[in-house]
Amino acid sequence: MISLADLQRRIEAGELSPDAAIVQSLEAIETREKDVRAFVCRASSAKAQASGPLRGIAVGIKDIIDTADFPTEMGSQIYRGWQPRSDAPVVMMLKRAGATIIGKTTTTAFASRDPTPTLNPHNPGHSPGGSSSGSAAAVGAGMVPLALGTQTGGSVIRPAAYCGVAAIKPSFRMLPTVGVKCYSWALDTVGLFGARAEDLARGLLAMTGRTEFSDIVAVRSPRIGVVRQDFAGPVEPAAEQGLQAAIKAAERAGASVETVDVPEAVREAWRIHPIIQDFEAHRALAWEFSERHDEIAPMLRASLDATVGLTPKEYDEARRIGRRGRRELGEVFEGVDVLLTYSAPGTAPAKELATTGDPRYNRLWTLMGNPCVNVPVLKVGGLPIGVQVIARFGNDPGALAVARFLEEALAKSN
Amino acid sequence: MISLADLQRRIEAGELSPDAAIVQSLEAIETREKDVRAFVCRASSAKAQASGPLRGIAVGIKDIIDTADFPTEMGSQIYRGWQPRSDAPVVMMLKRAGATIIGKTTTTAFASRDPTPTLNPHNPGHSPGGSSSGSAAAVGAGMVPLALGTQTGGSVIRPAAYCGVAAIKPSFRMLPTVGVKCYSWALDTVGLFGARAEDLARGLLAMTGRTEFSDIVAVRSPRIGVVRQDFAGPVEPAAEQGLQAAIKAAERAGASVETVDVPEAVREAWRIHPIIQDFEAHRALAWEFSERHDEIAPMLRASLDATVGLTPKEYDEARRIGRRGRRELGEVFEGVDVLLTYSAPGTAPAKELATTGDPRYNRLWTLMGNPCVNVPVLKVGGLPIGVQVIARFGNDPGALAVARFLEEALAKSN
Numbered sequence: 001m002i003s004l005a006d007l008q009r010r011i012e013a014g015e016l017s018p019d020a021a022i023v024q025s026l027e028a029i030e031t032r033e034k035d036v037r038a039f040v041c042r043a044s045s046a047k048a049q050a051s052g053p054l055r056g057i058a059v060g061i062k063d064i065i066d067t068a069d070f071p072t073e074m075g076s077q078i079y080r081g082w083q084p085r086s087d088a089p090v091v092m093m094l095k096r097a098g099a100t101i102i103g104k105t106t107t108t109a110f111a112s113r114d115p116t117p118t119l120n121p122h123n124p125g126h127s128p129g130g131s132s133s134g135s136a137a138a139v140g141a142g143m144v145p146l147a148l149g150t151q152t153g154g155s156v157i158r159p160a161a162y163c164g165v166a167a168i169k170p171s172f173r174m175l176p177t178v179g180v181k182c183y184s185w186a187l188d189t190v191g192l193f194g195a196r197a198e199d200l201a202r203g204l205l206a207m208t209g210r211t212e213f214s215d216i217v218a219v220r221s222p223r224i225g226v227v228r229q230d231f232a233g234p235v236e237p238a239a240e241q242g243l244q245a246a247i248k249a250a251e252r253a254g255a256s257v258e259t260v261d262v263p264e265a266v267r268e269a270w271r272i273h274p275i276i277q278d279f280e281a282h283r284a285l286a287w288e289f290s291e292r293h294d295e296i297a298p299m300l301r302a303s304l305d306a307t308v309g310l311t312p313k314e315y316d317e318a319r320r321i322g323r324r325g326r327r328e329l330g331e332v333f334e335g336v337d338v339l340l341t342y343s344a345p346g347t348a349p350a351k352e353l354a355t356t357g358d359p360r361y362n363r364l365w366t367l368m369g370n371p372c373v374n375v376p377v378l379k380v381g382g383l384p385i386g387v388q389v390i391a392r393f394g395n396d397p398g399a400l401a402v403a404r405f406l407e408e409a410l411a412k413s414n
Numbered sequence: 415m416i417s418l419a420d421l422q423r424r425i426e427a428g429e430l431s432p433d434a435a436i437v438q439s440l441e442a443i444e445t446r447e448k449d450v451r452a453f454v455c456r457a458s459s460a461k462a463q464a465s466g467p468l469r470g471i472a473v474g475i476k477d478i479i480d481t482a483d484f485p486t487e488m489g490s491q492i493y494r495g496w497q498p499r500s501d502a503p504v505v506m507m508l509k510r511a512g513a514t515i516i517g518k519t520t521t522t523a524f525a526s527r528d529p530t531p532t533l534n535p536h537n538p539g540h541s542p543g544g545s546s547s548g549s550a551a552a553v554g555a556g557m558v559p560l561a562l563g564t565q566t567g568g569s570v571i572r573p574a575a576y577c578g579v580a581a582i583k584p585s586f587r588m589l590p591t592v593g594v595k596c597y598s599w600a601l602d603t604v605g606l607f608g609a610r611a612e613d614l615a616r617g618l619l620a621m622t623g624r625t626e627f628s629d630i631v632a633v634r635s636p637r638i639g640v641v642r643q644d645f646a647g648p649v650e651p652a653a654e655q656g657l658q659a660a661i662k663a664a665e666r667a668g669a670s671v672e673t674v675d676v677p678e679a680v681r682e683a684w685r686i687h688p689i690i691q692d693f694e695a696h697r698a699l700a701w702e703f704s705e706r707h708d709e710i711a712p713m714l715r716a717s718l719d720a721t722v723g724l725t726p727k728e729y730d731e732a733r734r735i736g737r738r739g740r741r742e743l744g745e746v747f748e749g750v751d752v753l754l755t756y757s758a759p760g761t762a763p764a765k766e767l768a769t770t771g772d773p774r775y776n777r778l779w780t781l782m783g784n785p786c787v788n789v790p791v792l793k794v795g796g797l798p799i800g801v802q803v804i805a806r807f808g809n810d811p812g813a814l815a816v817a818r819f820l821e822e823a824l825a826k827s828n
Contacts, residue, residue, distance in 0.1 A: 068701060068705070078499075079499065082499055085492075085493065085496055086701035086702065086705075087700070087701045087705075088701075089697040089698060089700050089701075091701075092697075092700035092701050092704060093697075093700070095704075096700070096704065173599070176596075176599060176694070176697050176698065177599075178596040178599060178697070178698050182590075182592040185587070185590060185591075185592060186587075208726060209725075209726060210726045280590070283503040283506075283507075283590050283592070284503060284590065284592050286501070286503050286506035286507070286510070287482060287500035287501045287502075287503075287505075287506050288500065290506060290509075290510065291482070291500075291501075311623075312622060312623060312624045
């Protein structure tokens, strides 16, 4: 993989020109794209900007995010060739920081579940996950150092885990979702993919100008609460193996690790996530559903057809449960710095299963709005397993600092 | 004005065909539009739908709201001729309920402050207010029974007051802002204009399917707390005259009216509203600001130029103050059913002043997220004055029920 931090240091030191860094990505795309198919469209030639902390950084943008210089097709034939007038704010944040938008990455239709043509960079017989399939795969295949995705259920953390890359789903609303095709306005969150936690921190620093992302180093002796989310159903042995390896490495490196339970209200919040998601999707995609129903991708169409009867009353009750869950989850963080859990139920599913995997270990945290970081831990059968570090709402730097601790702990234990 | 409720009753009773109701709007537009200039574009012929509670209801849509059948120009030359692919969810809610979208109404550029060509239907020498200028004027001139606007500071309630129409800014996020050009994602709120509170309730019932909007009648003996918002600066005598007339009519009709103070935290929230608004506008309009700066309308451009230095730290602090204000405002509603205040500092400003008026009595309530309803009270110098009824967050039916009480009380006292 290409590390954003490494590129920045080499460019800063004059060892690498910004243009040469972009060429490195273009060449990597030339080599790897035919086997990975991460891009919907891309710049055949691209120049670096002369200044800005992200000069020389080639970025892939999930194709539900508006770009003025590339079509934005939402993974759907309904938007084939669709050209927005303007760049979404998150794209402008990157461009103003000096980044070069290198292309648009594949997305499942409207960031839902229908698989894209993208293949897992670790094994083309497997899914890269979704819905941010192309962004995770493009970083995992070493084509770009940074890519943007979005998560409504588990669409950033899960594909990151399957593709063996670091990713952050920041605190809800830290990055604007303006100009991002909406599925659920209470849940949609823009996230970043990179090689390591440090790369994510540098990306967020450059995009937001938030100085709390400067110089994030591994925290010492973090207090880690392990949450197995039994309410979300069983995991495959590979996921449990990854979690245990992370726990063991963390303990060896000086962390205190304890198993914690989440209150009933938080379990309830996990349960009602789909009600909020599906009720809002019916409004957000009302035009497509009413006017272009037959052109909606089949899995999404079936899901919308099945949830057409959700009522405002059920939605209001779900939102109340979500708010209660958020309050009670806050108390869980009084005893620990972060929570640690599975990023996905196992390794990436085989491509012929025609699934991008299950977001069941992610969706609670999307609804709660907490920052989540995927840390790659090990490989099972040649496919990556990651764990998810979750910090208190608004403590994105804390999530990244523990993710860095864990990366270093795992590097030492290997 | 055309009353939505009256049309519904006559259509239901078979006294009026839906098509005839649409023709009534088309003819009114033909007659009045040249003097009011409320529309950016409109259907020259339009048919009613055969079914749905809003069959026969012609609706005007503010031109920052995406429509698949009309261009959406945002009041800006940057979007001249811009044709979205899809209808915004709020437009689909209307269409699914049977409404006929009759045209797009004028908006100040990006719903900010630069005046549109629209004239006040009560006196063409005066502003209709803004930013939802065309929607307020189209309803006020009797051209349509229903129109959509949006409010970030005071862009629904203020023009409603100036044009002598009823309007509701619902609780934050009751109506989705998906497909609405964003200025501030924490503030932007879609609102409705109609002849009276009953019309607004019927519009919301049809759009949302929320049964709590069924059969809203005037509440008996409401407890009304008068808030003069001295922290927002002085009012003109005409506005105070309107407020006192509303108070007197309410008391005669059996309301208990007391003056209430808002806590310091709420006053602070009023103060920091512009920080949240302007910080987010710089992100929401980042592409326009960076790439098309010279084409941004001059008042908005000056405002953006002046606020370019706002920092994430100032923004985070403002959001904290906003949250504290919201908590403490909740306590104010323990003693009263609604708050009553000015809808605007006075009557509509003269057109030559090149201003849409001041949102200083509106912006606090937009930030707090509470439902607000404008009730026309009287005219001073031929120009309307309204008052603003504000209910607890989520109690939109309560705001409408007190607005209806006030309308009936004012009708009796005249």
